[in-house]
Amino acid sequence: MSTNQSAANHRFGDTIPPLLYEISRSGRRAVRLPESDVPSTRLPAELLRDDHDELRLPEVSEQDVVRHFTRLSHANMAIDTTFYPLGSCTMKYNPKVNEAVASHSGFASHHPLATTDDSQGSLAVMYRLQHMLAEIAGFSQVSLQPAAGAQGELTGILMIRAYHESRGDTRRRKILVPDSAHGTNPATVTMAGYEAVEIPSDAEGNVDLGALREACGDDVAGLMITNPNTAGLFERNIEAVVDAVHGCGGLVYGDGANFNAILGIVRPGDLGIDVMHFNLHKTFSTPHGGGGPGAGPVGANETLADFLPGPIVGMSQPSPDASDDGSDDSRYEFVSPAQSIGRLRSFHGNFGMLLRAYAYILLHGADGLRAISENAVINANYLRHLTRDVFPAKFDRTCMHEFVSVGSRYEGVSTMDIAKRLLDYGYHAPTVYFPLIVKDALMVEPTESENRETLELFAEALALVAREAGNDPDLLHEAPLTTPRRRLDEVAAVRNLVLRYEPV
Amino acid sequence: MTFDANVRYQDSHEWARKDGDLVVVGISDYAQDSLGDVVYVELPETGTSKAKTEAFGVVESVKAASDVYMPVSGEIVEVNGELEENPATVNESPFEAGWLVKIKPSDPAEIDGLMDAAAYEEFTKGLDD
Amino acid sequence: MAYIGNTDDDRSIMLKAMGLEQMDDLFGDIPGDKRYPGLDLPSARSELELLRETDELGRRNGSNGAVKSFVGAGAYDHFIPSVVPFLSGRGEYATAYTPYQAEASQGTVQTIFEYQSMMADLLGMDVVNASHYDGATAVAEAAIMAVRCTRDRDSVVLSGTLHPEYLEVAATYLRPQGIAMNIVGRPAGSGESGPDLETLEQQIDESTACVIVQNPDFLGRLHDLRGFAERVHARGALLVLHVDPIATALLSSPGAMGADIVTGEGQSLGIPLSFGGPYLGLFAARKKLVRKMPGRLAGQTVDAEGNRGFVLTLNTREQHIRREKATSNICTNQGLMALRAAIYLASMGPEGLKEVANLSYQKAHYAAALLDKLDGCSVNLGDETTFFKEFVLHVPIAAETLVTRCRAMGVVPGLPLSRYYPGRPQELLVAVTETSSRADIEELASVVLEVIQSAKSEVKA
Secondary structure, three states, X not given: OEOOOOHHHOOOOOOOOOOHHHHOOOOOOOOOOOOOOOOOOOOOHHHEOOHHHOOOOOOOOHHHHHHHHHHHHOOEOOOOOOOOOXXXXXXXXXXXXXXXXXXXXHHHOOOOOOOOHHHHHHHHHXXXXXXXXXXXXXXXXXXXXXXXXXXXXXXXXXXXHHHHHHOOOOOOOEEEEEOOOOOHHHHHHHHOOOEEEEEOEOOOOOEOHHHHHXXXXXXXXXXXXXOOOOOOOOOOOHHHHHHHHHHOOOEEEEEEOOHHHOOOOOOHHHHOOOEEEEOHHHHOOOOOOOOOOOOOOEEEOOOOHHHOOOOEEEEEEOOOOOOOOOOOOOEEEEEOOOOOOOOOOOOOOOHHHHHHHHHHHHHHHHHHHHHHHXXXXXXXXXXXXXXXXXXXXXXOOOOOOOEEEEOOXXXXXXXXXXXXXXXXXXXXXXXXXXXXXXXXXXXXXXXXXXXXXXXXXXXXXXXXXXXXXXHOHHHHHHOOOOOOOOOEOHHHHHHOOOOOOOOO | OOOOOOOEEOOOOEEEEEEOOEEEEEEOHHHHHHHOOOOEEXXXXXXXXXXXXXXXXXXXXXXXXXXXXXXXXXXXXXXXXXXXXXXXXXXXXXXXXOOOEEEEEOOHHHHHHOEOHHHHHHHHHOOOO | OOOOOOOHHHHHHXXXXXXXXXXXXXXXXXXXXXXXXXXXXXXXXXXXXXXXXXXXXXXXXXXXXXXXXXXXXXXXXXXXXXXXXXXXXXXXXXXXXXXXXXXHEHHHHHXXXXXXXXXXXXXXXXXXXXXXXXXXXXXXXXXXXXXXXXXXXXXXXXXXXOOHHHHHHHHHHHHHHOOEEEEEOOOXXXXXXXXXXXXXXXXXXXXXXXXXXXXXXXXXXXXXXXXXXXXXXXXXXXXXXXXXXXXXXXXXXOOOOOOOEEEEEHXXXXXXXXXXXXXXXXXXXXXXXXXXXXXXXXXXXXXXXXXXXXXXXXXXXXXXXXXXXXXOOXXXXXXHHHHHHHXXXXXXXXXXXXXXXXXXXXXXXXXXXHXXXXXXXXXXXXXXOOEOOEEEEEXXXXXXXXXXXHHHOOEEOOEEHHHOOOOOOOEEEEEOOOOOOHHHHHHHHHHHHHHHHHHHHHHHO
16 A cells, blocks of 8 residues: 655645655644743643553644645545536535635624624524525525534424424324435434335336325325425426325425525425425535535424424514614524424534525525526536437436436446546536436536536536447446546445554 | 355345254345445344344445345344454355354244245346346 | 526527527426515625625624633634634635545545544544534434444433533434433532532433433533443443543543543534534544444545545445434535544644643633632532633622623623523633633633622612
């Protein structure tokens, strides 16, 4: 195993540095702290680390740290460097003004337990964001507390559970989940103490209405539905689906993962969805951050609003001249919904993410939001059109913000091979092997921030890869050839688990 | 693809073979091939009793985790401890060294209700579409 | 539109290529009567207008330099070296996603591996994930994991001196899963100090999967945990320790104390206060428990040419594969926050981190000594002998009043404990870190004194 630590293989453009531990030298350091300026108090020796428990961390200079993480950053593909059509993840451009707003010291340095008087700026942002999200999705109230989409899902199902229990209805133990759903949906159902029941999809990629109606009964607490669904398709029968579940006394949870397709186009609340989470890192451009942090506010209609997790922000003194321009002098404070399911995390939610989403919505306004979805949808359809010969979409119908093809249509070449080869052409790969309803799926989501030329170039790259798949499958098995590391052995990683640095 | 004629199969891809009073159980060559490189096998404690079609363990590759189900009802009397160190044995020798558990069947006749190799091969053909 | 790539021409060309006439042709699947609802939202702002408005809102918060705050209670004002925001702000990190394609994401995966390594060393544990939202959810997931690890045990014992919000979050998570919570010795009344370790130990029965203890506890006090893990294990339960990562630089590591699962709030490690989030839930376990652990894990491997690289591993524990049988529904890693913590730990190094811990300890003790001397004030440690960077101060007037009056003089002297324990109206939780100078601390004491004295003279008058 090589870690590239000799002059002979030191190259410009080698983006993978040794581990910090491997360049550590005793006595080096990056940060100096002030000397203590207070009288000394003895630390109780019996509570301290002993010689067998010495603190080991890398010892490096500030320049070492900067070079390390700067070089390493070059080993990432990212929205800021390349087209990143990772389906279901909405890898749209993140406006930089969001970061400027979030790093304002008035927000960034503000303690979560500061007094209400001292927190009026943050509370105003939260109050307004609650209202804006409720308006955009058609709900009566929003809680900003959930820290991520998955936590938003848990929130929604716990609210449904609390609703049934508040009515003394404890027979309902099942949550219906379409087989096209994200894995988080059934996992959430289990965490909420319910049983997940899978509902099949029909030949057009929609929920199989007959199977759904059959599954509906007085033991069903609700349905989790993603619309547009994970195949990028709008549920044509959405109103019938909702009616079927409501008809048996269940409630409908909307997974907002794909909300980017329908801003200003249709409101989930208007379609009868009772409760839904928003993925601020998808739809509202907060950074994906290599996997997080996200934020997963939850909106609910009248039926469920009282069960939202608290605290939420209320207005205790409406200003007579309250306006939307940030200059009102209303007073805001935290309140708890009447039958709240309780707290999902400490403090008040991922405020830094909420602030970025607030900025993003203000940058767009109503027309701008609709334009986002229109462009996300036209881009996906145009790309679907451009790739129709080499990777035709599984469902031959107008898609929403993404579409799903089959990646294994060339003999001897897998979806994974196609994905890896795309990396060589400088593109991040689409999502692979999801959704599960399409075998060997290749799921492409271009987002609204890409322009036509980018889509056309990417379609060309897909055509080139398809040609290679036909002519030279071995080339694809070898791919990627040009990335900082060649194909990585996932089997070896599990069979010989190394989850932390160990000195040789 | 091997369809060992000396064992019986059920549709969740486990095989069962009589071994004296016991029934030896593993997963089929077809199952190990579709799963890919096996990296972990989770097996029950000996002494536990389970009914036919109840899950008794998990066989994992890097991309999938498959529950494995009892082909016959009975008590688990022995598990293949080798697999903890070398789970790849399930890939290399699914019908011999890669066996999973030995069961003391509560109804010795139950095994006869399983598919024979020809029927199972036919069954797997229907799955590949 | 600033953030949309296409021009009107582009859209016409694309529609034409697809044989469509207008944008609306793309939305035929959406019920016509519900289409284009028209949203009542503020008008679109330019970047300049937005910055002006948000600056005004930011200024409305009283967190500008003129106010010195001694509030902690789970979120602390520790120094953040300049390299942390500088490096973590890079778009290559911020605008990448979960490293599903490891070959195009080594920056993120190697960073997570390095975070796991440093955090494992700090905590004295084998395996660390980078997935949890905050300390509270890490505690809740640790309890669920403990139940998964111990067959047939489905209840947990929690010390009453865990952060009250963590107990609330644990209830939200555990109740629906049928996991019983035994919260022992909530210090709800004036001067109460919560359970001692012996009391916690005695609560363990054959249904107890784990005991969860916070150290330093919510009231700031340090517990002598030597031998406790052995006593918990002897009763068949696991020990979950929730720690302050800064304190851990000096104190015996949770691993050395025999903990099976360790959680913590990572905000102190280079993450801004930001009104409560995003933060970072620390989560570590013994290697033998790794398959029961939730969250993403980065592991070392080799590429096709034999070079070292890193991938997400043990994925079969997770929701995208195991679905309803997953160890958790958690989907993200807390990547950007773990990156900040990794940069912070590397920049501090072992000596720097110990200095941060020591300075916080020294300054907190100096503050406690000054405040304890004030008329009518006393530091209350209950049964314990010492604290780390935070302590309870009994004050002679309502703590709420004291805070309001001190705030008017530019100091927030701490958090009234009545926020969490209404039965403790005259106690303040005071936190001090290395960011406070001696002058800040002396000002704190003089402002508190002045407010107390003027309150007394009001009573006399």
